[in-house]
Amino acid sequence: MTLFDENVSVVPAPRRRWSRSTVFGAWSLVVATLILFVFTFVPSPYVIQQPGPVLNTLGTSPDADGNEVPLITVPGEQDTPSEGQLDLLTVQVNGNRERTPSWIELAQAWFDPSRAVVPLERIFPSGQSTEQRNTENAALMSDSQLEASAAALRELGYDVPQDIVVGTVDDAGASAGVLDLGDVITSLNGAPVANVEEMRAAVQTGAGAPVTLGIDRDGTESSVSVTPRLTDVNGEQQWLLGVGLTLGFDLPVDVQIRLNNVGGPSAGMMFALGIIDKMSPGDLTGGEHIAGTGTIDADGNVGGIGGIRQKLYGARDAGADWFLAPQANCNEVVGHVPDGIRVFSVSTLQDSLTVLETIRDGGDLDALPTCVGTSAAGS
Secondary structure (H helix, E strand, O other), rough: OOOOOOOOOOOOOOOOOOOOOHHHHHHHHHHHHHHHHHHOOOOOEEEEEEEEEEEEEEEEEEEEOEEEEEEEEEOOOOOOOOEEEEEEEEEEEEEEOOOOOHHHHHHHHOOOOOOOEEHHHHHHOOOHHHHHHHHHHHHHHHHHHHHHHHHHHHHHOOOEEEEEEEEEOOOOOOOOOOOOOOOOEEEEOEOOOOOOHHHHHHHHOOOOOOOEEEEEEEEEEEEEEEOOOOEOOOOOEEOOOOOEEEEOOOOOOOOOEEEOOOOOOOOHHHHHHHEEEEEEEOOOOOEEEEEEEOEEOOOOOOEEEOOHHHHHHHHHHHOOOOOEEEEEHHHHOOOOOOOEEEEEEEEEEHHHHHHHHHHHHHOHHOOOOOOOOOOOOOO
């Protein structure tokens, strides 16, 4: 039997060439794989804002141990439990400097009207750690609770004195070694000062001239001299004392607000409404489910906030029928109101109370201010 013939040449079959469509398909698969890799593993410079927990200021909230406690407590509460709700709203941030959302997550959020894709730097500025941000937001929350309490008590007719208090001292600033934390500023150049803005204006007008400050330190009154320093603040030259000033209030009623793991100042208006409801006979809500947001100062002025669109959707998803929005945020509200919720524009605590009264009494809702897109957006 002959297994092979050494005189016979074996010629390989010709290699088949890939068709143009096959080559295109192969390269498309490679590109798609690379894109999928980028979308899955390459860090993005963005984070996602989305609706956070919704809390009824007339109800309870979990404390640090997970126990439900009254969100607002005042001594001698006059009203019976409310049948309605006054919801404060929060915004959650998906991502931080240590872990940003994937590009796939960003793409999904981009097409979700309840979420917003924002640059990482806007939420987590360079040089600021997560711990520092949390500390700052906790301080803002504490201040908002104090101002809300003062605004509510003043609305109810209480006398609420206020002081200008030294909250921070720059170790390298003009007041280092002169002013201490907790010092109460009682006068500037012999004249009383009513608020922080008035004091700052007086320092700028002095153009670097030494100022004499009357202070109350632990109950002892004295005067000190500070020479302001010209400092660059966001590209603008300003005369600074090198201190952070806050308002302190002598509250005639011991209002307690307990809210765990929530920071920032945007719940101020809803805190004030909750306090007024707790201290007044009857029910401010009339049994209605009302949500809202906005900063507040001790004089009852309501200010703009961030994340208004996410809060609108958070309110809708929580079942609210009515929404109180700061007038300063109206441009962000117009065109972004989800179905099932009606928005009213407010700029003062009294505006908010008027809306609640109209809803409760079945008044003319069409006569109330609403957003028409002519206001400057809030921050």
